[in-house]
Amino acid sequence: MSASAPIPSPSAVLDRPLHIVQAAAFPFPSPQGSQVYVRGMARALARRGHRVTVACYAHGVGEADPEYEVIRTPPVPGYDNLRAGPDFVKPLLDAALAWKLAKLGGDIVHAHNYEAPIAAALARIRTRTPIVYCAHNTMGEELHTYFQGRLVRGVARRVGRALDLTVPRLADHALAIHDGAVPVLRELGCAHVTAVPPGIDPHDVRPCVPAALPEGPWVVYAGNPDAYQDLDVLMDAMWRLPDVGLLMISASSLDHWRRQGLPKARFVETGNFEEVRSLLAAATVAALPRTVCTGYPIKLLNNLGMGLPTMTAEGSARPLPGVVSVPNHDAEALANAIRFWVDRPEQCQALGRKAREHVISQCSWAARAVELESVYRAVLARTDGMG
Numbered sequence: 001m002s003a004s005a006p007i008p009s010p011s012a013v014l015d016r017p018l019h020i021v022q023a024a025a026f027p028f029p030s031p032q033g034s035q036v037y038v039r040g041m042a043r044a045l046a047r048r049g050h051r052v053t054v055a056c057y058a059h060g061v062g063e064a065d066p067e068y069e070v071i072r073t074p075p076v077p078g079y080d081n082l083r084a085g086p087d088f089v090k091p092l093l094d095a096a097l098a099w100k101l102a103k104l105g106g107d108i109v110h111a112h113n114y115e116a117p118i119a120a121a122l123a124r125i126r127t128r129t130p131i132v133y134c135a136h137n138t139m140g141e142e143l144h145t146y147f148q149g150r151l152v153r154g155v156a157r158r159v160g161r162a163l164d165l166t167v168p169r170l171a172d173h174a175l176a177i178h179d180g181a182v183p184v185l186r187e188l189g190c191a192h193v194t195a196v197p198p199g200i201d202p203h204d205v206r207p208c209v210p211a212a213l214p215e216g217p218w219v220v221y222a223g224n225p226d227a228y229q230d231l232d233v234l235m236d237a238m239w240r241l242p243d244v245g246l247l248m249i250s251a252s253s254l255d256h257w258r259r260q261g262l263p264k265a266r267f268v269e270t271g272n273f274e275e276v277r278s279l280l281a282a283a284t285v286a287a288l289p290r291t292v293c294t295g296y297p298i299k300l301l302n303n304l305g306m307g308l309p310t311m312t313a314e315g316s317a318r319p320l321p322g323v324v325s326v327p328n329h330d331a332e333a334l335a336n337a338i339r340f341w342v343d344r345p346e347q348c349q350a351l352g353r354k355a356r357e358h359v360i361s362q363c364s365w366a367a368r369a370v371e372l373e374s375v376y377r378a379v380l381a382r383t384d385g386m387g
Contacts, residue, residue, distance in 0.1 A: 018376060019051045021106040021129070022068075025094050025115035027082050028056035029064055031251050031276050032224050033298035034084075034112060034136055037177075037198050041110075042068040044199065044369035055100050057093050061251055061271030071104060073097050082271075083252050084226055085146035090115065098122040105129060108376050110175075114139060114167050121170040130383045132375065133171030133190075135181055136295040139163040145227040164188050173379045175372075177296040178318060184294055192382075194375050198296050199365035204273070205305030205356070210282035211275075213247070213266065217342040220283035220308065222249040222276055223299045225257060230313065233289040236331035237338065238262055244342060249279055280306040284342050291315040291328035305359045307352035311337045320363075322355025 024038050038054060046052045046067035054068055058075035061082065073096035079089050094115045101109065101123035109124075110132045111117040120131045139160030144153040165188060168174050174190035176182045177198055185193045219238065225231060225248075235257065238246045245264040248254055251271040258267045268279060280286070286303040293316040303310045304322045311334055312318075317325040324341065326333040341348045 017049045017051065018107040018373075018380075019053070019105075020045055020376065021101065021104060021109045022052065022054045023097065023101060023109050023111040023116035023120050024054055024056040025090075025097055025113060025119060026057060026084070027060045027080075028054060028070070030061045030082055031222075031271055031273055032082070032084075035060075036302070037136075037296075037298050038112060039065065040199055040201050040204070040365045041369070041372065043201065044365035045372065047366070048369050048373065050373070053104060053106065055097060055104060057097075062273065071100055073100060084224060086143075094119050102126045108132060108380060110134060110372075110376075111171065112136060114163055117167050117170050130173075130379050131171040132173045132175055132379060133168050134175045135168065135177065135185055138184065138188075138294045139167075141292045141294060142228050172383055173375065175375065181294050192379075196368060196371045196375065197363070198298055198301060199368035200301045200305050200359055200363050201365050202305075202360050205277070205302065205360070208274075208278050208281050211278040213282045214245070216245055216282075217284035217345075218245040218247045218266075218282065219311075219338055219342075220247040220249065220280060220286045220303075221288070222280060222286070222302070223297075224252055225250050225254055228290065228292070230289040230291050230329070231257065233291075233313070233329055233331050233334060234287050235260055235262065237287075237289075237335040238265070240332065240335040241338060244338060247279060247283055249276055277306070280308060283308055284345075285338060285348065286310040287334065287338065288312040288316050289334065301359055301363060304355040307349075307356040309341055309348055309351045309355060311341075320355065321358045322351055 022038050022042055028035050029039055042052045042054050043065050052068035055071045058072045059080050064070045073093050076089055098119035101120055105127045106129055108130050109120045111120040112134045113136050117133045143160035144156035147153050147156050169189045173192045174185045176185055176195040179195045182193050182195050247266045249268045254267040286308040288297055288310055291313045297316045309322050311324050313328050314325045315328050317323050324337050326337050
């Protein structure tokens with residue numbers, strides 16, 4: 001679509017299925033929080049009759065779903081990094097993503113994290129496509145965790161804050177993925193903010209045969225091992241529980257944690273969703289030690305959907321059955337919570353069943369897609385289909 005291409009009238013846009021572009025500046029698919037979130041959203045919107053395009057990096061793990069189309073940046077030979085955070089290649093991929101978005105057009109662009117809204121804003125110069133920004137996090141809370149050294153981390157904090165005050169305002173509407181993020185986005189200058197929590201597809205948490213593990217109990221962490229996840233707190237807690245096993249699952253390398261020498265531990269590096277599901281089914285409880293989370297820990301819904309009570313740092317806790325909140329940065333409290341529940345298997349299983357029933361009945365992607373669709377149509381009506 002060129003800059004001079006005709007824009008549909010608001011009434012025409014509001015009365016027909018939309019072309020929704022999910023701008024995702026990361027590998028896709030992958031069993032990581034943001035990727036799982038985008039995947040579930042794309043499927044649900046497509047099932048409502050919309051044309052959904054995921055624009056993402058060239059690489060990923062496994063195959064995308066048939067319900068939506070995927071447009072990728074050109075591959076970079078030898079580059080297959082799945083980890084979040086900055087590197088020297090990603091700016092090239094983000095520039096390529098902007099070019100793809102400029103050629104793609106669409107009725108609305110739903111841009112995730114921080115690089116994708118920048119790419120979408122550059123593309124909008126040509127397409128005039130409205131942008132909905134999705135706040136998975138803030139850079140002020142995360143960017144510095146990718147660096148070492150007091151000086152460098154201090155600079156990263158300031159850069160992160162500058163990004164927070166700039167990038168969300170590029171969009172026509174901001175989407176908070178829990179109620180607590182709404183005032184944060186308003187403070188960052190977003191005039192239009194709506195909270196729509198993430199959902200879950202019951203098919204993704206369907207019962208399965210548990211993986212074979214040595215005798216438990218087992219505590220599972222499934223997600224990326226980046227510094228902002230505060231896995232050192234979990235590791236500290238597990239040293240206090242020598243009879244309880246730690247099962248850590250990630251699509252990225254777990255070598256750092258493997259070298260800690262925890263006596264009863266399994267470290268599984270996989271991007272296979274079915275394997276992850278069977279490993280979750282073999283665990284007794286889950287742990288989520290992340291202390292700061294402006295967005296929504298997607299792994300929390302997956303854990304609860306699999307019937308796992310989840311010991312959760314208060315910074316990531318959400319008011320859902322099965323969430324056991326513990327103080328931030330408190331390894332002793334985390335260990336005590338794990339001990340309480342693994343020593344009471346009948347109560348633990350009952351809490352897990354309650355968690356699963358609630359998530360499946362109240363947190364479906366089918367219901368969330370209706371809310372998202374309302375946001376998109378409101379944005380199109382307000383902008384007359386133009387960014």
